[in-house]
Amino acid sequence: MPIFDQFFVGRKCSGVSPQRRLVIDDSKISRSHLEIRLDVDADQAFVIDTSTNGTSLNGLRLERNIPMPISHDDEIRIGDITLTFRSSRFKSRRTRDMDQTEARIREAAMVMVVGDITNYSAISQLTHNTVIADSLNRLWGELGRILETHRGTLNHYAGDALYAVWDLQTVPDANELAIDFALAANRRVEELGPDLPLRSLDGSPIQMGWGVVRGMAALAAMSRSVEAVIGDSTNVAFRLAGLAGRCGRRAVMVSNSVRGAVDGKFVWGEAEEVVLKGRQGRETVFPVIGRVDAGPREARERTTPMGSHSKQLPSR
Numbered sequence: 001m002p003i004f005d006q007f008f009v010g011r012k013c014s015g016v017s018p019q020r021r022l023v024i025d026d027s028k029i030s031r032s033h034l035e036i037r038l039d040v041d042a043d044q045a046f047v048i049d050t051s052t053n054g055t056s057l058n059g060l061r062l063e064r065n066i067p068m069p070i071s072h073d074d075e076i077r078i079g080d081i082t083l084t085f086r087s088s089r090f091k092s093r094r095t096r097d098m099d100q101t102e103a104r105i106r107e108a109a110m111v112m113v114v115g116d117i118t119n120y121s122a123i124s125q126l127t128h129n130t131v132i133a134d135s136l137n138r139l140w141g142e143l144g145r146i147l148e149t150h151r152g153t154l155n156h157y158a159g160d161a162l163y164a165v166w167d168l169q170t171v172p173d174a175n176e177l178a179i180d181f182a183l184a185a186n187r188r189v190e191e192l193g194p195d196l197p198l199r200s201l202d203g204s205p206i207q208m209g210w211g212v213v214r215g216m217a218a219l220a221a222m223s224r225s226v227e228a229v230i231g232d233s234t235n236v237a238f239r240l241a242g243l244a245g246r247c248g249r250r251a252v253m254v255s256n257s258v259r260g261a262v263d264g265k266f267v268w269g270e271a272e273e274v275v276l277k278g279r280q281g282r283e284t285v286f287p288v289i290g291r292v293d294a295g296p297r298e299a300r301e302r303t304t305p306m307g308s309h310s311k312q313l314p315s316r
Contacts, residue, residue: 135198211240250287
């Protein structure tokens with residue numbers, strides 16, 4: 001296939017003229033999977049991954065949406081198909097200048113939510129990788145749609161964990177939205193769980209714990225494609241998610257600062273002072289029972305016994 005200046009490969013490549021696209025009817029290939037771009041001024045050719053399942057260049061997986069220099073005879077693999085780039089002009093690959101643009105680092109007040117699958121490490125040891133991938137793909141897709149309706153931003157998936165953030169400067173009601181998201185997401189997990197092949201060790205549907213934390217964080221484009229949220233509050237959110245839903249606790253737990261910001265809008269369980277792994281002292285956290293203006297289902301859930309627990313609980 002001849003390449004003029006831009007060339008697109010995918011299952012549909014909608015809106016692209018036939019001369020500038022290669023359409024491959026394969027369900028493993030995204031509708032718009034990749035772009036090849038010829039930059040005459042820079043005397044360089046690039047491949048840009050825009051897919052869901054990923055693209056490999058000479059056996060190495062590419063970062064999404066990041067132009068990667070290519071040269072004559074480079075092999076680009078998508079799904080089960082290998083494409084070879086041929087060029088009489090672009091025969092050398094220049095190293096990307098990583099210092100060309102200075103990375104912008106800023107600090108912001110954030111609300112963070114981490115959702116963590118209970119006992120995932122033990123489950124993954126006894127579960128086939130394809131079963132895990134299939135279940136997580138469906139689960140994260142469903143939770144991503146819920147996150148969007150609650151105006152949250154997905155920062156990343158960390159294997160068994162979902163990490164979402166709200167910027168308090170642009171979303172003033174972030175504390176309330178974050179708790180609402182965690183409650184709604186947990187209900188969706190309970191609905192989806194029985195239909196997912198991924199199971200707990202005893203064969204029951206998987207469960208998740210949710211931690212909601214508020215604090216300052218440094219924001220930086222560490223991977224050039226995803227803005228990293230860095231700081232102590234991030235660590236607290238992950239640790240708190242690892243406690244929630246365990247040992248009789250409620251599935252959604254929040255830090256003291258989050259509770260103080262939305263005190264009258266939710267029904268709270270008894271405060272706990274917990275030890276979080278890797279941190280000194282104790283953190284005061286609160287389980288969320290439901291909204292004050294909850295509907296019939298949430299009202300029923302408030303009366304569900306959660307078992308007894310100590311007020312001073314170590315992390316896992």
